[in-house]
Amino acid sequence: MNGRASVWLLLTIVISLLVASPPHLAAGSSPVSVREQNVVIPTYEAGPPEPNPMFYFGRASQGAEGRIYPYPLYDKLTDKKVDHTYKMVYLENEYIRIGILPEIGGRILGGR
Numbered sequence: 310m311n312g313r314a315s316v317w318l319l320l321t322i323v324i325s326l327l328v329a330s331p332p333h334l335a336a337g338s339s340p341v342s343v344r345e346q347n348v349v350i351p352t353y354e355a356g357p358p359e360p361n362p363m364f365y366f367g368r369a370s371q372g373a374e375g376r377i378y379p380y381p382l383y384d385k386l387t388d389k390k391v392d393h394t395y396k397m398v399y400l401e402n403e404y405i406r407i408g409i410l411p412e413i414g415g416r417i418l419g420g421r
Contacts (some may be wrong), residue, residue, distance in 0.1 A: 341402045352393040356385035 358381030398409045408419040
């Protein structure tokens, strides 16, 4: 499953959890809201790509051969921390609020 599909699956699950209300509440008494907000998060910059590409990792887990060529391998972070602005999507109702960062693979950054 690619990153975009997993983000949509995660959003579908979260929205279904937010819409579901306890049985003692009437349907529609707990409105669900979705909003976007820009947040600034300190982020370490990625280093330069590996100049010598790997053609084969040698792993054979579930048929995955690990081919990454011709894509560069970015696996090093620098010591330089900069403030980066990300788009945060909040899904909330009166019981729960979940913050998701779609720009970095749909990671859940916070919830309450």
